Amino acid sequence: MNQSLIYEKVKSGLRITREEGLLLLQKEELLDLGEMANEIRYRKNPEQQVTFVIDTNPNYTNICNVDCVFCAFYRHAGDSGEYTYTVDQMIQNFKRAAANGVTTVLLQGGVNPAIPFEYYLEMIERTKKEVPEIHPHFYSTTEIIGISEVSGLSIQEVLKKLWDAGLRTIPGGGAEVLSDRVRKKMGHKKGTAEDWLDVMRQAHKIGFKTTATMMYGHLENDDEIIDHFERIRALQDEYHGFTAFIPWSFKPGNTPLEKIIPNFAPPMRYLQIIALARIYLDNFDHIQASWFSEGKKIGQVALHFGADDFGGTLLEENVHAEANFVNKTTVEEVIQLIQDSGFTPVQRTTLYEKIKTYEFVQAV
Amino acid sequence: MPIYFRDKYLPPIWQKLQLGERLSLEDGLILFKTNDLISLGKMAHYVQQQKSGDAVYFVLNQKIEHTNVCVLSCKFCDFAKKKGEPDAYEMTTDEILSKITPEIKEVHITGGMPHDWRWERYIDIVRSIHNKFPDADVKAYTAVEIDFFHKKFKLPIEEILRQLQAAGLRTMPGGGAEIFTERVRKLLFPQKIGAKGYLEVHKTAHKLGIPTNCTMLYGHIETIEERLIHMVKLREAQDETGGFLSFIPLAFQPGDTGIKPKNQFTSAIDDLKTIAVSRLMLDNIPHIKAYWVMLTEEVASVALNFGADDIDGTVGQERIAHDAGAISPMKLAKDKIIKMISEAGKIPVERDAFYNPLNVYSENVIGKIPYLNSVPFYHNLEKSATGGFKILPVAPRRMGMLSKEGQIDAGLFSLMDYFDQEENLELLDWCIATRDQVKSVMLFSKEGWTGLNGKKIGITDDTATSVHLLKVILEKKYNVRTEFVRLHPGVNDYASFDAVLLIGDDALKYNKVGLNGFELVFDLAKEWYDWQKLPFVFAVWACKNSLSDIRKEKLKDMISAALNKSEDEYGEIGNMQGRQIGLNLSETKEYLEGFNYRLGERERETMSMFRKLVNEINIKV
Ligand code: SF4
Ligand code: SF4
Numbered sequence: 001m002n003q004s005l006i007y008e009k010v011k012s013g014l015r016i017t018r019e020e021g022l023l024l025l026q027k028e029e030l031l032d033l034g035e036m037a038n039e040i041r042y043r044k045n046p047e048q049q050v051t052f053v054i055d056t057n058p059n060y061t062n063i064c065n066v067d068c069v070f071c072a073f074y075r076h077a078g079d080s081g082e083y084t085y086t087v088d089q090m091i092q093n094f095k096r097a098a099a100n101g102v103t104t105v106l107l108q109g110g111v112n113p114a115i116p117f118e119y120y121l122e123m124i125e126r127t128k129k130e131v132p133e134i135h136p137h138f139y140s141t142t143e144i145i146g147i148s149e150v151s152g153l154s155i156q157e158v159l160k161k162l163w164d165a166g167l168r169t170i171p172g173g174g175a176e177v178l179s180d181r182v183r184k185k186m187g188h189k190k191g192t193a194e195d196w197l198d199v200m201r202q203a204h205k206i207g208f209k210t211t212a213t214m215m216y217g218h219l220e221n222d223d224e225i226i227d228h229f230e231r232i233r234a235l236q237d238e239y240h241g242f243t244a245f246i247p248w249s250f251k252p253g254n255t256p257l258e259k260i261i262p263n264f265a266p267p268m269r270y271l272q273i274i275a276l277a278r279i280y281l282d283n284f285d286h287i288q289a290s291w292f293s294e295g296k297k298i299g300q301v302a303l304h305f306g307a308d309d310f311g312g313t314l315l316e317e318n319v320h321a322e323a324n325f326v327n328k329t330t331v332e333e334v335i336q337l338i339q340d341s342g343f344t345p346v347q348r349t350t351l352y353e354k355i356k357t358y359e360f361v362q363a364v
Numbered sequence: 365m366p367i368y369f370r371d372k373y374l375p376p377i378w379q380k381l382q383l384g385e386r387l388s389l390e391d392g393l394i395l396f397k398t399n400d401l402i403s404l405g406k407m408a409h410y411v412q413q414q415k416s417g418d419a420v421y422f423v424l425n426q427k428i429e430h431t432n433v434c435v436l437s438c439k440f441c442d443f444a445k446k447k448g449e450p451d452a453y454e455m456t457t458d459e460i461l462s463k464i465t466p467e468i469k470e471v472h473i474t475g476g477m478p479h480d481w482r483w484e485r486y487i488d489i490v491r492s493i494h495n496k497f498p499d500a501d502v503k504a505y506t507a508v509e510i511d512f513f514h515k516k517f518k519l520p521i522e523e524i525l526r527q528l529q530a531a532g533l534r535t536m537p538g539g540g541a542e543i544f545t546e547r548v549r550k551l552l553f554p555q556k557i558g559a560k561g562y563l564e565v566h567k568t569a570h571k572l573g574i575p576t577n578c579t580m581l582y583g584h585i586e587t588i589e590e591r592l593i594h595m596v597k598l599r600e601a602q603d604e605t606g607g608f609l610s611f612i613p614l615a616f617q618p619g620d621t622g623i624k625p626k627n628q629f630t631s632a633i634d635d636l637k638t639i640a641v642s643r644l645m646l647d648n649i650p651h652i653k654a655y656w657v658m659l660t661e662e663v664a665s666v667a668l669n670f671g672a673d674d675i676d677g678t679v680g681q682e683r684i685a686h687d688a689g690a691i692s693p694m695k696l697a698k699d700k701i702i703k704m705i706s707e708a709g710k711i712p713v714e715r716d717a718f719y720n721p722l723n724v725y726s727e728n729v730i731g732k733i734p735y736l737n738s739v740p741f742y743h744n745l746e747k748s749a750t751g752g753f754k755i756l757p758v759a760p761r762r763m764g765m766l767s768k769e770g771q772i773d774a775g776l777f778s779l780m781d782y783f784d785q786e787e788n789l790e791l792l793d794w795c796i797a798t799r800d801q802v803k804s805v806m807l808f809s810k811e812g813w814t815g816l817n818g819k820k821i822g823i824t825d826d827t828a829t830s831v832h833l834l835k836v837i838l839e840k841k842y843n844v845r846t847e848f849v850r851l852h853p854g855v856n857d858y859a860s861f862d863a864v865l866l867i868g869d870d871a872l873k874y875n876k877v878g879l880n881g882f883e884l885v886f887d888l889a890k891e892w893y894d895w896q897k898l899p900f901v902f903a904v905w906a907c908k909n910s911l912s913d914i915r916k917e918k919l920k921d922m923i924s925a926a927l928n929k930s931e932d933e934y935g936e937i938g939n940m941q942g943r944q945i946g947l948n949l950s951e952t953k954e955y956l957e958g959f960n961y962r963l964g965e966r967e968r969e970t971m972s973m974f975r976k977l978v979n980e981i982n983i984k985v
Contacts, residue, residue, distance in 0.1 A: 031409060268708055
């Protein structure tokens with residue numbers, strides 16, 4: 001098995017195997033990996049364009065009973081700094097966002113058993129009705145599992161009701177690394193790898209579109225990263241329900257894991273993961289790089305390593321901020337960052353429909 | 365892996381690079397404008413590997429800014445203060461010395477230019493540091509400062525530099541180049557010296573044997589053409605003197621300088637392109653530096669795959685960049701730098717100010733002699749999967765030193781180094797030996813052999829074997845006694861010697877074009893052959909005894925395969941390096957065919973004969 005044979009495979013549109021993926025992750029030179037990734041990126045999306053979405057990431061509660069060791073965001077009921085907003089408060093929040101041009105609200109929160117299922121449904125219905133400019137992109141798999149436990153309904157029933165309330169897309173957070181060994185070590189009390197996949201599978205079956213994510217750079221090994229790719233690729237073959245794959249590195253600040261993992265995974269790792277994802281996930285339409293999670297500069301570089309989307313503008317973000325990782329931008333800046341990287345910026349919806357194409361500016 | 369270009373304008377440039385041809389300004393424009401960042405990076409990485417293998421250099425350095433008081437007011441500078449302003453400072457020599465710690469290997473001194481300092485004070489800084497910390501190379505004063513001294517103290521530039529050199533100055537920093545066009549100079553720093561003044565100071569330094577570094581400040585109001593003009597001017601100056609060690613592109617930091625470029629910070633793509641294009645344009649400058657303090661650690665580490673082979677160092681007090689808002693933390697510990705380099709898949713090599721490797725922080729390192737005559741081994745060794753070995757180019761004498769400290773696992777050892785370390789090394793079946801003459805160990809002389817009695821010979825710093833060979837020939841063959849003086853690394857004024865011994869590519873080059881003032885040229889291998897009727901063996905392959913058997917086998921397979929593959933294509937594989945010395949394809953081919961690369965009976969006979977003769981003489985340099 002050697003790298004140029006793998007490249008030939010990639011060029012002729014063949015799928016690579018786990019072993020080949022592992023070899024690429026461990027042995028391939030960075031730029032060769034980028035080159036292979038671009039082969040697929042430009043086959044799927046031949047234009048010299050990069051999409052982005054104007055979105056916001058508010059949270060309705062930070063009370064959570066899952067206690068993930070990598071999470072700096074949650075509080076327990078009664079802790080100082082805990083909060084749960086009413087649907088009214090959230091709708092006001094969304095209205096302000098809409099006034100600022102936001103088209104997508106990615107809404108997530110802790111797993112707070114005090115919140116009834118009706119609250120979740122009402123949030124969707126009222127958003128659709130009262131803030132029609134906004135596309136609701138609500139509730140991670142962890143929350144959905146939580147809702148199912150509290151309400152006594154099956155996952156499928158919960159999803160069906162969310163759909164009927166008007167929800168059409170679900171964020172792909174909570175996947176971390178899809179390995180039960182890692183999840184156990186990280187103290188996930190809720191949800192095995194298969195649970196995450198199962199929520200996604202059922203959602204896709206109903207017709208939801210979702211993203212798939214991966215948070216790496218903690219306790220996982222290379223095999224488990226490939227395993228993660230393998231599992232989401234297999235699921236994607238079933239319903240083609242994933243719109244994009246979004247990786248980011250673990251930010252250890254203010255988490256119990258900080259002592260074991262004091263640093264972020266290096267930028268090289270991010271570029272490798274982006275490129276390898278583009279190569280491995282041949283049935284995904286988009287790979288998302290972000291200015292947010294690895295910094296603006298590395299985000300720009302990632303656009304040349306197979307990513308074709310620059311994520312959201314994230315007008316509001318609390319989770320990384322709690323880990324002392326604060327990165328802010330404006331719509332203008334996102335446009336400029338994309339232009340400076342040598343691409344035409346295109347604003348998109350949550351479902352990757354193009355809304356507005358900006359001009360191409362010769363970089364440098 | 366080959367390059368699969370997405371930009372159709374790039375392949376002709378790649379063609380040129382593979383032939384060792386120089387790129388034009390127009391080529392540079394194409395490179396800057398391309399959106400095929402990966403292919404640009406791969407080309408630059410290719411050239412980087414030709415020059416530095418897998419090595420990435422860093423230095424344990426300390427920056428001294430002796431004062432921030434400055435008579436000039438450059439627009440982009442938010443470091444300088446006027447005398448009497450609250451945060452203006454001027455350090456005494458003692459204060460400066462107290463900032464330096466013994467592990468520091470390079471002290472980088474630049475500062476403002478106050479109107480009332482005396483010339484002696486500048487000399488004193490250099491002398492005091494040099495005397496108190498002899499292991500630290502003093503790298504002092506930018507061309508702007510030298511020019512200021514020249515005007516203020518009414519001394520010729522050459523005299524200024526001579527006095528500093530005598531006080532202990534070893535190299536010079538590259539600051540103050542900014543952008544070499546009058547348009548930009550007039551707009552941004554009308555008080556600074558400009559291209560002509562800058563290059564004059566540097567060229568004068570080079571002629572005195574002071575190597576220097578050079579820079580370019582980008583990301584403000586300059587155009588891409590202006591960046592390329594800048595690079596071309598540096599390249600031309602380097603053709604004349606060869607004294608630049610490294611080129612450092614500096615990303616402009618707007619901070620509160622009042623200059624408003626389009627962006628708050630240069631884009632990462634621009635940073636990487638600038639690094640890559642400079643690697644490709646500046647074919648005669650050995651090193652390209654990714655200055656992490658300004659680029660951010662993240663971009664600097666990616667840049668190590670885009671043509672940069674140096675990441676600066678542990679700079680202590682990086683005030684100029686810091687005041688203007690550089691993101692990087694002030695002091696990166698050595699470990700952090702080593703980690704950054706290893707993560708990029710490279711060998712962290714601690715260097716001194718001349719880029720001599722001092723410590724190598726990696727396992728499985730093969731030393732590479734960077735001469736044309738060893739290309740038949742290394743060319744295909746580098747291209748084949750290196751089986752977990754990494755390649756470090758290093759002058760033969762340095763390789764001996766590193767190997768002695770256990771920092772190199774295998775390589776082509778200069779014969780004397782092999783003799784020296786025989787107990788710890790296993791001799792392998794390959795060598796660099798002559799057939800008859802060799803043209804790459806040459807004595808350029810004003811006198812015939814016997815006329816050299818009692819005369820002074822300048823000898824290359826690079827290898828002990830050729831020095832011993834010369835001594836053996838002088839004493840045993842011609843019965844002549846001479847004085848040996850070691851040449852500086854870098855640039856030299858040869859005129860004061862009666863003869864100079866040059867090896868490797870230098871020897872080859874001067875053999876072709878002649879060395880001014882030295883009419884007679886002797887080929888030492890030929891002298892040996894005529895005398896002993898034996899080939900001469902310059903270097904032998906050996907590896908650490910302690911290497912595991914599996915690694916040894918792997919190594920032997922690799923060397924053997926690489927050499928077999930090279931044998932049919934000597935001209936082609938040597939062409940790039942040959943051209944840089946001024947040889948055409950057939951000359952390169954002929955030169956390489958003049959060597960025998962397999963260690964046979966006669967070569968072993970030479971080894972014992974030479975060992976015997978060397979033991980009978982006594983060498984002092
Ligand atoms: S990551 Fe989510 S589920 Fe885990 S503790 Fe934080 S809020 Fe709760
Ligand atoms: S850049 Fe140098 S010369 Fe110019 S004002 Fe600042 S310290 Fe003085």
